[in-house]
Amino acid sequence: MSEKKDYTIHLKAFDGPMELLLHLIEKNKIDIYDIPMAELTHQYLDYLAAMREMDMDVTSSFLVMAATLLEIKSRMMLPKREKTEDGEEEDPRRELVERLLEYKRFKKISEVLGSMADLQEHFVGRAPLDLPVRHLPPGNIDLKLLVDAFREVMRSKEETASVPSVIVKPEPYPIEDKMAEILQKLRAGTGSLPFAAVFTKGNRRELIITFLALLELMKKQEVLVRQPHLFGSIVIMLRNKA
Known part of the structure; x- marks a missing residue:
């Protein structure tokens, strides 16, 4: 008769019962979708007993998990199992498997974030530098x-907008008319206007059409949009006046 080998336990610190269960599953190469509850419960209880012998802290969460494993094990031994609405036999291990898979995902994410934090420690931040005046934004x-x-213009318009007393049919705003209106405003003055001056009137729909008209004029190279100074106001100007 062969000599029975004693079960050897190599203890290490575990953050919680879920980590201990994953350790047992990975160490014994157990299929997480088909857990042998009797074997897993036996090994889990052996770990708790060894932790007590070594005066390691066995928190209530470890004991609750032990009770859960024993309950699942006892349900697995019943001759008849409860059935789901689809008529399939309910697996008592299902909830435990879902919890283990979720814990495994979060553990993987925490490991990735931890490695990113370790990498970030090799870099030292520097206070912002004053930008030289010669570094101005490009014309386009x-x-x-x-x-x-x-x-920002839309936000300011919405704050001052009032609800009309009657609901009327929305007026059409052809983009070509808005393009002509912008050009007329520019030609009537010095050939340039502040950005906000183009959006002095109109409801939300009209303001959006005006903005699209401005983009179309830029695309056709009829107007330029510039920022003369860093973080300064944006100016719209005729291309022949630039």
């Missing part, structure tokens, strides 16, 4: 900056 400013300026 970034579209994102233009969109942000338009959003």
